[in-house]
Amino acid sequence: MALNAKTITNEELFYGHKACGGCGAALAIRLALKVLGKRAITVIPPNCMSTVGFIYPHMPMFVNGMIPPFAGTAASMSGILAGAKAQGLKDYYVVGFAGDGGTADIGLQSLSGMIDRNDRAIFICYDNEAYMNTGVQKSSLTPYGMRTTNTPTGQHIHGSQTSKKRMFEIVAAHGIPYAATASLGYLEDYLAKVEKAKNTDGTSYIHVMTPCPTGWGTPSDVTVDLAKEAVDCGLWYLAEYENGEFKLNRNPKEFTPVENYLKGQSRFSSLDAEDIRRITAERDASWARMRRDWVK
Amino acid sequence: MERPKADLAYVVKKIPQGPAFPTGQLHDISSGMRTFRPVIDTEKCVDCLRCFLVCPDGAVDKSGEKPQVDYDYCKGCGICARECKLKAITMEKEAEA
Amino acid sequence: MSEKLFVSGDEAVALAARQAKPQVIAAYPITPQTIVVERLSDFVEDGSLKSEYLYVESEHSAMAACLGASAIGARTFTATSSQGLLYMVEGLHYASGSRFPIVMMNANRSIAAPWSIYNDQRDSLSQLESGWIQLYAENAQEAYDMVLQAYRIGEDPAVMLPVMVNLDGFVLTHTYELIHTLDQDKVDAFIPHKPFANSLNLDKPMATCITAGPPYNTEFRYQQHVDTLKAEEKIEAADADFGKLFGRSYGGMLESYRSEDAEAILVTLGSVAGTARCVVDAYRAAGKKVGLVKLRCMRPFPAEKLVAAVKGAKAVGVLEKDISCGFEGVVYTDLNSAMKARNVTVPTANYVGGLGGRSISKEDIGGIFDALLSGKLDAKNAEFINLRRDLCGAEC
Numbered sequence: 002m003a004l005n006a007k008t009i010t011n012e013e014l015f016y017g018h019k020a021c022g023g024c025g026a027a028l029a030i031r032l033a034l035k036v037l038g039k040r041a042i043t044v045i046p047p048n049c050m051s052t053v054g055f056i057y058p059h060m061p062m063f064v065n066g067m068i069p070p071f072a073g074t075a076a077s078m079s080g081i082l083a084g085a086k087a088q089g090l091k092d093y094y095v096v097g098f099a100g101d102g103g104t105a106d107i108g109l110q111s112l113s114g115m116i117d118r119n120d121r122a123i124f125i126c127y128d129n130e131a132y133m134n135t136g137v138q139k140s141s142l143t144p145y146g147m148r149t150t151n152t153p154t155g156q157h158i159h160g161s162q163t164s165k166k167r168m169f170e171i172v173a174a175h176g177i178p179y180a181a182t183a184s185l186g187y188l189e190d191y192l193a194k195v196e197k198a199k200n201t202d203g204t205s206y207i208h209v210m211t212p213c214p215t216g217w218g219t220p221s222d223v224t225v226d227l228a229k230e231a232v233d234c235g236l237w238y239l240a241e242y243e244n245g246e247f248k249l250n251r252n253p254k255e256f257t258p259v260e261n262y263l264k265g266q267s268r269f270s271s272l273d274a275e276d277i278r279r280i281t282a283e284r285d286a287s288w289a290r291m292r293r294d295w296v297k
Numbered sequence: 298m299e300r301p302k303a304d305l306a307y308v309v310k311k312i313p314q315g316p317a318f319p320t321g322q323l324h325d326i327s328s329g330m331r332t333f334r335p336v337i338d339t340e341k342c343v344d345c346l347r348c349f350l351v352c353p354d355g356a357v358d359k360s361g362e363k364p365q366v367d368y369d370y371c372k373g374c375g376i377c378a379r380e381c382k383l384k385a386i387t388m389e390k391e392a393e394a
Numbered sequence: 395m396s397e398k399l400f401v402s403g404d405e406a407v408a409l410a411a412r413q414a415k416p417q418v419i420a421a422y423p424i425t426p427q428t429i430v431v432e433r434l435s436d437f438v439e440d441g442s443l444k445s446e447y448l449y450v451e452s453e454h455s456a457m458a459a460c461l462g463a464s465a466i467g468a469r470t471f472t473a474t475s476s477q478g479l480l481y482m483v484e485g486l487h488y489a490s491g492s493r494f495p496i497v498m499m500n501a502n503r504s505i506a507a508p509w510s511i512y513n514d515q516r517d518s519l520s521q522l523e524s525g526w527i528q529l530y531a532e533n534a535q536e537a538y539d540m541v542l543q544a545y546r547i548g549e550d551p552a553v554m555l556p557v558m559v560n561l562d563g564f565v566l567t568h569t570y571e572l573i574h575t576l577d578q579d580k581v582d583a584f585i586p587h588k589p590f591a592n593s594l595n596l597d598k599p600m601a602t603c604i605t606a607g608p609p610y611n612t613e614f615r616y617q618q619h620v621d622t623l624k625a626e627e628k629i630e631a632a633d634a635d636f637g638k639l640f641g642r643s644y645g646g647m648l649e650s651y652r653s654e655d656a657e658a659i660l661v662t663l664g665s666v667a668g669t670a671r672c673v674v675d676a677y678r679a680a681g682k683k684v685g686l687v688k689l690r691c692m693r694p695f696p697a698e699k700l701v702a703a704v705k706g707a708k709a710v711g712v713l714e715k716d717i718s719c720g721f722e723g724v725v726y727t728d729l730n731s732a733m734k735a736r737n738v739t740v741p742t743a744n745y746v747g748g749l750g751g752r753s754i755s756k757e758d759i760g761g762i763f764d765a766l767l768s769g770k771l772d773a774k775n776a777e778f779i780n781l782r783r784d785l786c787g788a789e790c
Contacts, residue, residue, distance in 0.1 A: 006346035006359075013355035016301050017323040020353065022330055022374030028353040040596055044462070055320075055604035058309055063301070063321035065594040067465050068603040070484050073458025076450060080420060080462025080470075081594070083446035087417035087468050093596055111458065114451035188350055214374075222375030222388075225351050312606075312613050314554060314621075315493030317592035320601035 004192035009035045018061035019053040023221030025185050025211030025228065026050055026127040030098050032188065033125055036195040039064055040093045042081055046074045046103040049134040050127070072107045074099045075115035078122045094199060095122040101140035102132050104208075105168045116175040119203040123195070126168065126206070129213035137216040141166040144236070145283065146276050147268045149216075154271035164283060169208050173242035178203035180242040184210045186229025190239060190250065197243075210237045218267025227262070234262045235284045238291065247295035259284065299360040300367040327354065331373035333388040339363040341385035348377035348386060397575045403566040406534040406573050407473070407499045407559070408433035410541035412443045413581045414497070416471035420448035420459035424478040425511045426563040427501040431473060445471075453478035457485030457496075464494035465602050467593030469545070472496065475563060476503035476517045483521065489556040490525025491618060492603045493592060495548035496556040497541065498526075502664065502715070503563040504750045512751020513563040514715035515664060519692070519724050525618060527557040527625055528692040530663040534571040536644055537561050539636060542576070545585040546632040553625045554590070555618075562665040562715075564751065576640055584639060626694045633690075645688075647696035650703045652678060653685025658766035659704050661729060662713040663689040666747075666754050670713070673759040684763045689725070697732035704729075705738045709766040713759070713779075715748035722776045730773075743771040747779040754780070 002008055014034035020027040030050055034041055042065040045051040051068045054061050069077030074097045082095050099108050104126035112124060131149050132138045139149040143161045148154045152161040172180045179201040183191040191209055198205035212228050214221045231237040235256040241248045259281050263269040272280075303323040337348070342363050349357040349364050356371040357364045366377075378386040401409065408430045411419075419438075421431045437443035446463075450456045453474050460470045474482065479500055489496050500518050504510040518528055527547060531537040537559065544557040561567050594600050606614050630646035637643025649667075652674050653659045660670055667688040677684045687703045689696070704710045712726040721727070726744035733740065745762050747754045758779050765771065 006350035009350075011299060011349075011359050013300065016355050017303065017325070017327065017370055018354070019325075019327065022353075022372035023376055024353045024374075028351065031353065031355050032350075039599075042466075042594060042596075052605065055601050057312075057316065057318060057604050057606045057610055058307065058322065059324045060318060060320040060322050060601050060604075062601055063599065065596065065599045066320055066601045067462065067594065068605070069461060070454070070458050070488055073455055073461075073485070076420075076455035076458035077462035077465075079448055079450070079455075080418065080459030080464075081466050082462075083418040083420070083448055083459070084463035084466040084468030084470075087446045087463075088466070090466075090596060110451060111455045114455055117451070118449060220375070221372075222379040224353070224374075224376055225380055309610065312610060312617065313592065314617065315592055315602075316491065316604045316606055316614055317493075317600050317602040318604060320599045 003189070004036060004196055005189050009192065014039065014063040015054065016061055016063065017059070019056065020049065021215050021221070023214040023224045025213055025224045026100065026129060028185055028224070029125065029127045029209050029211045032192060033096065033195045034064060036192055037094045037096055037199055042093055042095045044069055044074055044078045044081065044095065044097040046071045046099055046108065047134070048100045048103055050098055052134055071103060073111045074103050074108050075124060076111040079115050079118060079120045082120050082122055097122065097124045098127060099124070100127055100129060100133065101142040105141045105166050113175065116172060116177050116204045119178070121203055123198040124204065124206045126208045127211040128208055129211050129216060131216050133213050133216045142168065145280060146272050148271065159271050159273070159276055169240065172206045173247065176245065177206055177242065180206040182208045182238060182240050184228045184232045184237055184239060185212065185225050186232055187239060216268070219265060223265065230257065230262045233257045234259045235288055236262060240295065249291060249295050252292065252296060298358050298365055298367060300358050300370065303369065326369040327372050328369055331371065331391055333373045333375060334368065334371060334391055335366055335373070335375070335377050335386045336389050337364060337366065338385045341383050343383065347380050347382065351376050351380045396577050398572060399575060400570055400572055401534060402429060402568050402570050403534045403537050403561045404429035404568065405433055406538040407541055407561065409575055410538040411471045412437045413576070413578060414471065414542060414545050414585060415469065415587070416445055417468040418446045418448065418460070418463035418470045419472065420450045420456045420463070421472045421474065422450055422453045422456045422478060424453070424475045426503060426567045427473045427475045427499065429567070430499055453481040454485060457482035457489065460496045461485060461488055461492065461494060464496050465594050467590045469587045470496045473499040475501035476505050479517045479521065480505060483524065486521060486524035486526055488603060493554040494556055495554055497544045497548060497559065498556065499541065499559045499561065501563040501567045502560050510750040513565045514749045514751070516716045518558060518560050519714070519716040522693055522724060525555070525622065526693065527555055527629070528560065529557065529690055530560045530692065531566065532665055532667045532688065534566065535573045535642070537566065538573050538575065539642055542581060542585060543632045543636055547625065547628050549588070550628050551591060553621060553628050555622060555625060560664065566665045580639065622694050626696065629691055644690055647691045647699055648703065649688045649690065651686040651688065653687055653703060655683060656685030657683040657708045658763050659685045659687055659707040659710045660713055660759065660762060661687045661689060661700070661704065661710060661725070663692065663725065664715070666713065669754060669756060670759050673756050673763065677763055682763070682767060695728050695732065697735070700729060701732050701736045701738050705740055707740055709769060709771055710740055710742045711745055711762050711766045712742065713745045713747060713762060717746045717776060726776065741771045742773055744776040745779050746776045752780060
């Protein structure tokens with residue numbers, strides 16, 4: 002049964018949280034929980050989502066939840082799984098929701114360990130391209146040219162000088178049973194991928210781009226549009242790694258111009274023509290590589 | 298409207314033994330964040346439910362004939378209005394307090 | 395079936411852990427704890443231990459995994475040492491603050507830098523603020539018994555705190571002694587695993603390890619502090635009950651050995667207490683009134699009992715395998731504070747020894763008793779016993 006607005010449940014499992022208006026991450030969690038249901042056990046390290054989701058005594062998470070140590074999301078997930086298995090519990094889904102840091106930086110070691118053990122859990126990285134909860138600092142998922150609070154833009158340096166870490170490929174290199182990239186701009190695709198993850202007998206990973214109005218300097222209402230634009234201009238991509246094979250879900254013949262995507266975001270406001278050229282060239286090189294290696 | 302409700306009268310009488318607490322209980326509402334509120338024109342609306350899908354707060358309830366907004370928890374972000382293909386949702390300024 | 399076995403301290407811990415039937419074990423190997431985790435994997439392999447045995451990729455992950463397992467109500471066990479203990483420090487605070495009754499064996503080992511795999515107590519003694527109940531074993535039998543008592547103490551609904559069982563690295567972990575194990579039925583009866591009141595629950599969803607802001611944070615911490623203080627009763631009771639059931643007990647929070655009428659008392663913890671016992675006996679045989687107080691538990695700190703045990707002496711020395719550089723040993727600080735708060739003014743002195751695996755001999759301890767008996771005490775400056783002063787340069 003296709004998962005879409007009509008078929009997913011009306012019941013809210015992440016409700017009343019204190020996220021910013023227009024928060025992409027909140028939408029990602031909300032929809033994932035509709036797919037995973039009431040017997041989901043969420044593991045959310047210190048990040049925006051746990052900060053707005055567990056404020057004693059106000060508890061917007063309507064399923065079991067735990068805030069693990071920042072570097073240990075996946076390890077705590079493995080521990081919950083082991084404890085549940087040892088007690089003979091059945092029909093539950095352990096799902097982690099970590100941001101940039103909790104996935105790709107401080108959390109990378111424990112994520113790698115969980116994938117190595119092939120523990121039956123779903124790790125969802127909500128990628129808003131910086132450490133938002135601590136005030137928008139650079140992460141390894143911060144794209145080239147983004148202004149963050151510790152990669153300021155000025156006459157000498159135009160923001161972050163590194164490109165996004167290829168987390169999806171790092172995860173895939175472990176030989177994980179299922180991994181996928183997703184975008185809030187393609188919600189039915191995201192829902193379907195969460196469903197696939199739910200049914201994976203082993204570890205699964207979803208990397209969903211979730212725009213952050215506060216950190217990106219965008220109006221609160223463009224979150225979903227922007228996520229789509231990112232995919233349409235090729236700066237993000239929809240792909241899967243399943244049964245040892247990569248697959249591009251969407252391989253457009255033409256991309257929309259990157260400038261259209263970049264210009265509405267104040268985090269990119271100091272990019273000049275040279276930066277745009279570089280970003281475009283990197284996009285083209287990435288796609289050339291992905292097409293060469295992933296498309297038969 | 299099938300949406301969780303807050304118990305605003307709740308007062309903590311005694312904290313639990315450790316920081317573990319039954320979840321899914323609300324003691325605050327989010328409407329204070331709002332500058333604009335979405336208003337759905339039910340005549341124009343065809344119940345495609347995209348607004349329900351895209352709301353980061355889940356504040357659009359689809360249990361009725363047409364979608365309804367839970368104004369206790371809508372933050373007025375405007376994603377629903379922008380995503381509605383029929384422009385059936387308008388963002389109206391919150392009435393002056 | 396109870397058995398008489400000749401095992402190392404590490405093996406004794408593994409045997410006890412097996413009998414405690416932890417549902418989840420997540421540990422990362424580090425010398426000199428490795429034998430514990432290896433034996434436990436042997437027990438899983440041969441079917442004598444039914445446990446989910448997780449291969450974690452670091453100590454931080456080991457504790458994070460134990461947090462998850464304990465959060466969902468499983469009995470957990472882990473073990474570490476030194477660098478590993480320090481790597482998981484934030485996890486230690488998570489465990490105690492969340493009220494998860496994890497039991498962990500710690501092989502006391504020095505901390506880099508300089509690098510050392512040998513014994514001292516700088517690792518656990520640097521973590522007295524972590525909120526864990528900290529117990530120290532003198533010998534392999536006590537280590538075995540202590541692991542079992544740890545579950546009894548930690549999982550008591552009024553306690554619900556994690557417990558660290560400390561064994562001196564190599565000195566105790568790798569030396570062989572005779573121990574008696576207990577019948578499994580009796581162990582099951584002593585430490586049955588009951589559901590934890592605060593656990594995640596698929597029928598009644600809970601949020602755990604949650605945030606508590608300024609309006610509530612102090613109260614959570616106060617409650618944790620009070621419950622840790624009250625755990626002293628439970629620690630005493632666990633040891634007393636163990637004694638009644640199994641014929642072995644260790645004095646609860648501390649043991650006073652021949653110190654009731656002693657003029658000079660040595661306060662110490664861990665395996666060196668065993669050496670000190672021999673010296674006490676020798677000195678007593680020679681007519682010198684000395685005694686030993688062995689601290690079994692460092693947190694909660696047995697302030698009342700310890701001061702009562704030492705206040706009749708003319709001099710009290712604290713021998714510990716740590717130094718808080720720039721001040722003094724932490725056990726000494728705790729003793730002095732407890733005494734001052736009770737207006738007890740017996741002269742005290744601090745003896746730091748055993749760092750980085752330096753042996754403490756009977757002669758060394760004799761030297762301490764001689765100093766205490768002489769009345770020539772320097773309360774202000776920790777004395778490093780058995781120091782190779784010639785290597786240290788003119789300043790030393």
